[in-house]
Amino acid sequence: MRRSHPGRRWLVGAVAAAVCLLPLPGAAQPTTVPSAPLIRVAIAQAIDEAQLAIRGRFKIVTLNTAETLHEGRSLKRTTIIPLVSGLQLGKLSLPVFGVRIEPEQDASILINGRRFRGAVEIIRQQNLTLLIINHINLDAYLYGVLYHEVSHRWPVEVLKAQAIAARTYAIYQNLHNAGKDFDVTADIYSQVYGGRSSEQRKTNRAVDQTRGLVLTYRGELFPTYYHATCGGRTESAKELWQTDLPPLSGAACPYCTASPHYRWHAAIEADRLGRLLGHGGYQVGEVAAVEPVDYTPSGRIKTLRVRGSVSTATLSGKAFRELVGANLLRSLTFTAVLRDGTMHFSGRGWGHGVGMCQWGAFGLARRGATATQILSYYYPGAAVIPLASVTGWLPTTTKKP
Numbered sequence: 548m549r550r551s552h553p554g555r556r557w558l559v560g561a562v563a564a565a566v567c568l569l570p571l572p573g574a575a576q577p578t579t580v581p582s583a584p585l586i587r588v589a590i591a592q593a594i595d596e597a598q599l600a601i602r603g604r605f606k607i608v609t610l611n612t613a614e615t616l617h618e619g620r621s622l623k624r625t626t627i628i629p630l631v632s633g634l635q636l637g638k639l640s641l642p643v644f645g646v647r648i649e650p651e652q653d654a655s656i657l658i659n660g661r662r663f664r665g666a667v668e669i670i671r672q673q674n675l676t677l678l679i680i681n682h683i684n685l686d687a688y689l690y691g692v693l694y695h696e697v698s699h700r701w702p703v704e705v706l707k708a709q710a711i712a713a714r715t716y717a718i719y720q721n722l723h724n725a726g727k728d729f730d731v732t733a734d735i736y737s738q739v740y741g742g743r744s745s746e747q748r749k750t751n752r753a754v755d756q757t758r759g760l761v762l763t764y765r766g767e768l769f770p771t772y773y774h775a776t777c778g779g780r781t782e783s784a785k786e787l788w789q790t791d792l793p794p795l796s797g798a799a800c801p802y803c804t805a806s807p808h809y810r811w812h813a814a815i816e817a818d819r820l821g822r823l824l825g826h827g828g829y830q831v832g833e834v835a836a837v838e839p840v841d842y843t844p845s846g847r848i849k850t851l852r853v854r855g856s857v858s859t860a861t862l863s864g865k866a867f868r869e870l871v872g873a874n875l876l877r878s879l880t881f882t883a884v885l886r887d888g889t890m891h892f893s894g895r896g897w898g899h900g901v902g903m904c905q906w907g908a909f910g911l912a913r914r915g916a917t918a919t920q921i922l923s924y925y926y927p928g929a930a931v932i933p934l935a936s937v938t939g940w941l942p943t944t945t946k947k948p
């Protein structure tokens with residue numbers, strides 16, 4: 548990652564998952580931060596085939612040499628299949644491992660029925676599956692993200708705060724993943740992105756109204772994590788990912804009580820819970836009790852003890868949540884009670900809790916806060932500045948869940 552060739556950094560890549568922010572030994576700081584970066588979004592990974600359609604004029608070029616393989620006015624729904632010898636595109640056998648589809652003007656590309664702006668790369672992986680990456684300019688990417696991350700019915704100041712946080716996050720990932728095939732995935736592990744099919748006029752306007760604005764700490768970009776609902780207090784990134792940055796140190800949040808995720812309940816059979824923990828190497832048998840050992844300063848479970856029919860295991864709350872399932876166990880603020888062979892969890896909030904609480908931002912906006920005030924609240928010490936004034940980016944040795 549972080550190659551010393553800033554010009555190429557924004558355009559090219561090689562491999563790995565955007566969910567991991569790996570350590571950056573000897574990471575070179577970018578000399579300049581481009582004003583209009585291209586974001587590379589993995590819209591499909593490890594799939595056996597894909598449906599491609601194109602509305603409007605297009606060109607298909609080889610990935611490595613940019614040699615034109617095919618040109619057309621439009622393309623009806625066509626199946627793409629990975630072959631040992633390359634790619635099969637309908638009746639066309641292409642003796643290459645990767646192609647780039649370049650739309651002309653306002654043409655759009657449909658992958659499995661979803662419409663995307665920008666260019667699309669289709670790469671045959673060594674295990675004969677497809678990796679599909681959308682190359683798209685930053686704000687067009689944000690159009691496709693915002694609709695999923697916040698409701699377009701929310702006050703415009705929340706939408707603007709979310710646009711600035713999502714923009715900063717995307718640029719940060721772009722810098723971080725320069726040596727990889729893509730910057731972000733299109734799912735919850737990065738920012739949910741639905742392409743052009745997901746845009747709304749109001750969320751698009753929030754992107755336009757904040758064009759070029761990013762969040763920085765002392766002039767440098769940082770990973771602007773956010774989450775749905777904190778449930779009372781946001782978490783310090785230090786607790787989860789050993790990132791000790793003041794803007795990610797956590798804040799009290801009395802503003803997200805209107806969230807449907809403010810309180811949650813989940814139930815799972817005690818023997819099934821034991822099997823899930825077994826997948827992580829904790830062979831406890833049928834679970835009899837889940838007991839917190841200690842808490843982070845924000846009140847989330849840091850370490851817990853699981854007593855089972857076979858053994859007792861002590862593990863981090865984070866590992867426990869990953870093994871049980873982050874959608875079932877929505878947060879690490881919970882209590883657990885065993886009743887009739889079923890473990891009942893009662894908790895507060897949804898998400899890792901670091902950075903901006905989206906429902907809290909909504910609550911603040913309803914109290915009259917501006918986008919900048921919302922961001923300063925959830926990222927203490929951070930400032931909103933134009934991308935052109937950014938002096939660099941803060942390396943982290945963190946891993947996003």
Ligand SMILES: [Zn+2]
Nearest residue numbers: 800803904907
């Ligand atoms: Zn909150």
